[in-house]
Amino acid sequence: MPERVQCEFFLIRYVPDVVKGEFTNIGVVLREANASSSRDANAVVRFTRDWSRVRCMDADADLGLLESLEGEIAERLRLGAADTKEVLPLLEDTLSNSVQISEARASLAENMAAELEQLMRMYVEPLKVKQERKKTGRAAIAGAMRSQFERAGVWGLMRKRIAASLYTRPGDPMKIDCGYRVDGGAANASGVIRLFQAVSLEGDVEAAKGLAWSAPQLREGVERVESARLELTAVVEPLRSISDAEDEAMERYRFGVEAMEREAIRVVTLNDLARAAETARLELRV
Structure with missing residues (x-):
């Protein structure tokens, strides 16, 4: 059995009303936990493809802007080694209050891609109904x-x-x-x-x-x-x-x-x- 990699993950949340505190998870950031430096840390991000939960909470949500955040986060993770500040605190400082990042949680991954898919299924993607309408x-x-x-x-x-x-x-x-x-x-x-x-x-x-x-x-x-x-x-x-x-x-x-x-x-x-x-x-x- 291949040795598992110790990782930590963060949930990206959309919070349309910070006073109410209601939110829905829209993405996951996964990275190695014990890398010797941010330069050596492997990190990946994935956002949902199904924005139905967001639309239910906020009919006026800017889905284009939310989708673009995935690329921005991926780029900052990729360039994070050159920055003196840790990547995730940097994101927390710059993203608006309507998009928040959870505390770190631990996980053990056989590989990063499979673990990211599993976390998306567990925390982000809505349950699929058996007779889901096929997109055309x-x-x-x-x-x-x-x-x-x-x-x-x-x-x-x-x-x-x-x-x-x-x-x-x-x-x-x-x-x-x-x-x-x-x-x-x-x-x-x-x-x-x-x-x-x-x-x-x-x-x-x-x-x-x-x-x-x-x-x-x-x-x-x-x-x-x-x-x-x-x-x-x-x-x-x-x-x-x-x-x-x-x-x-x-x-x-x-x-x-x-x-x-x-x-x-x-x-x-x-x-x-x-x-x-x-x-x-x-x-x-x-």
């Missing part, structure tokens, strides 16, 4: 995209729900699901911003048309703001997932793909996500 359309694509990037270990390093208005114009309501920057080398001195958007072509193709319409403005804005080239990727269902549908649905699917490709949007299916995630892993040096 854009929600299913976005969930699969997140799963692949998590499996590759890069989700915490990516930007999420990126406001298109940063690159287009104020008032633009579009949010891009996720993305990351690749600093330029000799062959690409200016760098590349890779953005990924889940687009369902099962029903109508308005989302595909909207992304295609926005692409030139996004491309110009990324070059102006980031001094980088934009590579925009749309993730769609495989064509065979609607192969039993009527001819009209097939025509809409092809129309949506062609509309995006005309604006130099790279279109990939769910079957290509693993390759995209592996590319991100290599480019982000995970």
Whole structure:
């Protein structure tokens, strides 16, 4: 039996009303307890994918902001060795009172990934009902995209729900699901911003048309703001997932793909996500 690693974990809690003190757990930070220094400590963080509890407690909760905290915490954990202050007290000092961190609790882990999954099931994720409604359309694509990037270990390093208005114009309501920057080398001195958007072509193709319409403005804005080239990727269902549908649905699917490709949007299916995630892993040096 492999020797277990002594760890400690902290629960990340959302507290919409600090006076009432009611909260729901939204994530877990797990780290080795007996590392000789913060430089040697292995630490991981995971947030929930199911925000139903948060929405029940606070219908106006900023879920985009809460999701972005996962990446911020992961980055600070990764860079914590270079800071003279301990990572978790730093987070407690900087996060607002609506997001709190519990006291440390001990655990013994065979490996960090498996222990993190177990802690998420025990303390964070809601109980699954037997007849849970299966996600479809854009929600299913976005969930699969997140799963692949998590499996590759890069989700915490990516930007999420990126406001298109940063690159287009104020008032633009579009949010891009996720993305990351690749600093330029000799062959690409200016760098590349890779953005990924889940687009369902099962029903109508308005989302595909909207992304295609926005692409030139996004491309110009990324070059102006980031001094980088934009590579925009749309993730769609495989064509065979609607192969039993009527001819009209097939025509809409092809129309949506062609509309995006005309604006130099790279279109990939769910079957290509693993390759995209592996590319991100290599480019982000995970």
